[in-house]
Amino acid sequence: MVSRMSRPSTRCIVCLPHCRSSGKGRTALPGDRTGELSRKRYRTANRRIVIVTILRLVLAVLGAGFAALIVWAVLYGDFAAAGAWLFGNPWGLVTLADLYLGFVLSAVVIAVLERNWYAVLWIAPIPFLGNVWTVVWFTFRLPRLVANSRP
Incomplete structure (x- = not known):
């Protein structure tokens, strides 16, 4: 008998929460009793994976x-x-406030x-690297965010 720990995982990125909660280690969508994906669901799952990869x-x-x-800008600009x-112009202060509000929301x-x-x-x-660091986070976490957002 193969132990549960040594069984290879076949979980897909789209239904990760379902596969994780079911403990079956199968690629199955919620409501799919057989564990096999229908053609339509399989195509939809593949489209989601392609879209997430492109994003x-x-x-x-x-x-x-x-x-x-x-x-x-650092090499050629006058910092x-x-x-x-930025600090002497009202629109410069608005720009800084907008920037740091974005940091807080991120x-x-x-x-x-x-x-x-x-x-x-x-x-x-984030306050030091700015939105470049936020992009790094989104790039790494996007598959999980998409998987967790699906019902």
Whole structure:
């Protein structure tokens, strides 16, 4: 008899909460008594996986582009003049307030969805690394977010 621990996992990314809670280790959607996916459900599950993969790639490319833009600004921009403009102009202050409100909202989303002490490791760098770090989090966690959002 094969023990439960040594059995290979065939869980799919789309129905992860169901597979985890059922303990059967099968790729099954809720309401599927046989454990076999119908053609329609199988195609839908594959589409979701493809869409999530494409979204992850888009997020990664956008994050890399944003990081490159930051490096370019640091190398060729006048940081002191930009800071003086931000703090001396009302719209600069609005921009900073908007930026840090976004950081706080990202931290709240991460804290709610992580549910463990790893949340601190994801939240602590946000004020220093900004939305580049938030993109990294979304890129890693998107499959789980999609799987948990499905009924």
